Amino acid sequence: MASQKMTLAKGLNTGLRKAMENDPKVVLMGEDVGKLGGVFRITEGLQKDFGEDRVIDTPLAESGIVGTAVGLAMRGYRPVAEIQFDGFIYPAFDQIISQVAKMHYRSLGHLKLPMVIRVPFGGGIGAVEHHSESNEAYFAHTAGLRVVSCSDPSDAYWMIQQAIETDDPVLFYEPKRRYHERAEVDIDDAAGAPLGLHQARVVREGTDLTLVTYGPMVKTCTQAAEAAAAEGRSLEVIDLRSLSPLDRETIFASAKKTGRVVVVHEASTFLGMGAELAALIQAECFYNLEAPVLRVGGYNLPYPPSRFEEHFLPDLDRILDSVDKSLAF
């Protein structure tokens, strides 16, 4: 087994490198992705090795980045566009919603847009305004897009390659506060990816309650489950990985097993991913539930200045508080 210890950032970098080696049609594009290697250094060293035609430093214009990626994809390329921070994706919102999502449908299937839009997302790094947002629900709401998020180095390495291979456009959310966390990654190509891009993963098995989460909150939820275990409670943790489509089978199986679900994410709970999950689980697993599905998320505020972060973002105590509430039913 070929295994290497690496950070999540290195997992992405290595995965991008692999994808570029395997397919000459893969091109990276974005602001500062070349010599600088991106503001988070995810593309570090790639322009040096693959040249400026394949690692394209673009003008500072997000709609331009995504819109030209559409044209490149139509020409047969597989562009991977980097948006520097979650809060900067909005200038490209029109292109993503009006064009990227709908091209296959409106062309009656004649045109494919195999493009990936990479978005570092979420808070917890003490950043300034517009650098800590979780806007995944906007895109998951839109048919035609696939929306995924990795949470650890192994998924970073494999999922970015799978996203690039996918013939549909993919919004690829990277948990920026986990970029520097390290783990063993099995990079054995022959073995292939451990899971399909659309599949959820049971991170930790349990019997009393299920925490459903994704991205940066996977680690937080795992820690919460460990803390709960110390109090004699067995929590299952599910990392959704794919937000659109949702892996319903894995979610429903766990909900039916434990009878209690708490959804955890950083985004505001109002009309967030948790709203969909709660509705789905209640519609499909009603007779197996011991308690209503609860949500723990950001408050319904603009992402606040960073000195508020520890209060705004779900932490162990807020998650465990909801666990207590659920178990009290």
Added chain:
Amino acid sequence: MSDPSEVRQGGMPSDLRHTMHHETSVQPSMEHDITDGGPEMVQFVDGDGNRLETNEANAPYARIVEEMTSEDAQSMYRDLVLVRRMDAEGHALQRQGELGLWPSLLGQEAAQVGAGRALKPQDYAFPGYREHGVAWCRGVDPVNLLGMFRGVNHGGWNSNENNFHLYTIVIGNQMLHATGYAMGMQRDGVVGTGDPEKDAAVMAFTGDGGTAQGDYNEAMVFASVANAPLVFFVQNNQWAISEPNYKQFRIPPYQRARGFGFPGVRVDGNDVLAVYAVTKAALDAARAGQGPTLIEAFTYRMGAHTTSDDPTKYRIASEVDIWREKDPIKRMRGFMEANGHADPEFFAQVDAEADELAARIRRECQQMPDPAPLTMFDNVYAGDHPVVAAEREEFIAYQASFVEEGAN
């Protein structure tokens, strides 16, 4: 306009303009003459069909026009007439309730045919939603253009068959797609090889209204920086629905190109020979690796913005009358007659062909079936998607329940 500096100054001395800025909270409106393209406009044939003398503006393109044969002229004229007839039929079909909407190109036939004819098969065109004439030149069946306006699809042609992209309704989005596509051509090594069969370029179409959009301006920046093989073709038809040019920009689109770092040319959009020559030169340069050009075709939208619109609310009839005198078909016909490029029999034959085309469009439009309901779920994703699959099954079951009820 006679002096471009007048435009930059808003038609008044700079010191006065400065004062007005301080004394008024609202910019003074500046109505320019939207019937005169000014001396920089490339033109070969005047409104009566007379061939104009060589001048500073048209000299660089004179050779292209001189090399054209009578057959070329006839073929272009035929396109103008058939495209106008196709457009008229689209309008009529909307009025008869067969189409939900129709954006007419009336008055812009020469701009579109001139541009469309300059494209080679390996080139690629990205239209807005009024480019029926370009579609015609690319070989797209006019009946296919009707599908989206009838509501049976969002675009009924395979854009890769004719290298003519689907219509784009959100103004300006396609300018960036064109830029990216042109960047792809560069990476494919089909630019600047010197092989005329291989070298390719892209043309992106929008109107004067589109020049205000962010995507339009970002496309200019990206194309310039990439030196992309791309011709931006702005049909300045003077009106963005009800907004005249002077509510849209302070300098005309062709003059803005220089600010983005590439040439801009204004051409008489009602002179098909001029449009063809200017566009051919720009495409040749793009294919040769010389980068983008912006062409502003100075023309006029004779009809409404779409069939939902009422132009009598915002523009005066005398303006339309001035432009009627500049009609592109009348002009080309006059030129051909004066120069012996065709006999009366040819013109009669083209008119008869237009009648046949109209009848076919009408017949095939009326026969266009509603799509099978289940196909609503097709092609949302290229790969499997369980949510779409589940909802499709739900829909099948729901439809089947009516059959069962009926059976009972």
